[in-house]
Amino acid sequence: MDFFYSQRFPSHVEGLMNQHHVPASVEPPKLCTADTLFDIASCSKSLTAASVALLVDDNENYPEVQYDTIMSNLLPDDFVMPDVGYTEGVTVQDILSHRTGMAAHNSSYLSPRAAQPDDARSITRNLRNLPMAAPIRAKYIYCNMMYTVATYLVEVKSKQSFSDFLQKHFFRPLDMQSTSLQPESARAKGFGDRIATGYCWKKNSATYHGFQSPDCPESQGAGSIITSVNDFIKWVKALMNCQGPISDKVYQDLVRMRTIINPNTRWLKPHTSPAVYAAGVEIYYYRGHMIIGHNGVTSGFGSRFFFLPNFKFGAVLMGNSTGASTVATILARELIDEVLKVPEAERSYRNKTKKMHSSVKGNVVASPKDQAKDEGRDQSKNKSNDKSKDKENMPQIRKSRSKNSHPQEIPLNAYIGKYRHPGYHTLTVQVRGDKLFIDATDRSMGFTLTFHHVSEQTKYSAHLSDLLEGGDDPVPAEFIFEDGRAGKLGLQLESALKEMIWFDRVDDS
Secondary structure: OHHHHOOHHHHHHHHHHHHOOOOOOOOOOOOOOOOOEEEOHHHHHHHHHHHHHHHHHOOOOOOOOOOOOEHHHHOOOOOOOOOHHHHOOOEHHHHHOOOOOEOOOOOOOEOOOOOOOOOHHHHHHHHHHOOEOOOOOOOOOOOHHHHHHHHHHHHHHHOOOHHHHHHHHHHOOOOOOOOEEOHHHHHHOOOHHHEOOEEEEEOOOOEEEEEOOOOOHHHEOOEOEEEOHHHHHHHHHHHHHOOOOOOHHHHHHHOOOOEEOOOOHHHOOOOEOOOEEOOOOEEEEEOOEEEEEEEEEEOOEEEEEEEEOOOOEEEEEEEOEOOHHHHHHHHHHHHHHHHHOOOHHHOHHHHHHOOOOOOOOOOOEEEOOOOOOOOOOOOOOOOOOOEOOEHHHOOOOOOOOOOOOOOOOOOHHHOOEEEEEOOOEEEEEEEEOOEEEEEEOOEOOOEEEEEEEEEOOOEEEEEEEEOOOEEEEEEEEEEEEEOOEEEEEEEOOOOOOOOOEEEEEEOOO
């Protein structure tokens, strides 16, 4: 660990932060410490899986909850999939290992900004209205919703809120006094001043846009835990050392390898195995040693934890921008190489970053202390969807490469109106300026769509702008006309599906 404790390390970290736009508190300047609170996004999944594991391990109170139990037997009225084969086939461990066959559908759930916001129960009950992407256990498809479903299972069986369950079984026993589910809970405890501001880098203006992480009860379990390096390292240490609520049996069940994340070995890094999803953690082997962990990405925040069981070493890294996830991945890789004493000449990534310099002071904290952290997701380019509200949770879209080829001829009022899909709820097409426009900022990952005509008066490129981060991502869109006006709207909101999500026009009533 000489490099970590050397005088070169701080400037190296600052250089990475500058390159990947991880700022300090921009206005006003504020020191970041190991007690600063961050939204850790999908790193939260390890605690969700562990919560379910405690139910599985408690045969006295919950004998019916086992990893191979059919979910619809545990939640018979609520867990209903769009096809009976899925309803009668999906098990507890399927939902924890992203192998249910359900697409992410991140644009389908509604935030507290909506008139009728979602919660864990409504997310579970809405599964029946969403199209499947693959057969059960056929492939790895990261699905945040299933982790929210897992929290609903915990709530139903334990008869307490998921927040209270975490407090009782993890936060209090592990002395994680600064850790909360949802930012508002952290503020209610008096920790508001310690919560880091999230930032997005605006490339065109070379400025940062700052915002506070919002509450996302509709995605609890997939993310939304607010914690610090000093607190979360206690959880990773307990997991790694089988301490506190984690028995050896619970640990072995959590790290049981279940789903190959990326079977294509073409892009594997040297000396590295394919990554496998277990339950709330990812696992891979590097130079013969197991590495366990997860990353988290959401608007304005990035994090990663990992640990090497053979060395009883790990770390937690957190930062206040999406780019912090990249910085955390690089630093985790460097720390792992330090532990394994990999020769300098074989650390190819070091050559790409060693010449970087920066005077930026920022909000990335790396803590090897108490030994704990993992780099599990490095081989997978799959962005969970960790906007779990993870950025890993941004609407998964298939981008359109088409350009405008014909002028808009049909009057825009032939398109405006409300369109509904049973799983994606209602979208309203309106006119803003001279363009068709949809305001979907009531979604968990809120966004807007501005339509640009492509061809045939029915095919469009709908440009998506994220509520917090902005941007301009083109999404294929299409209208079908009925009786002289648009009667259906199709949007390519889910990349795991070949077909569009089709909304039917509905009248005001």
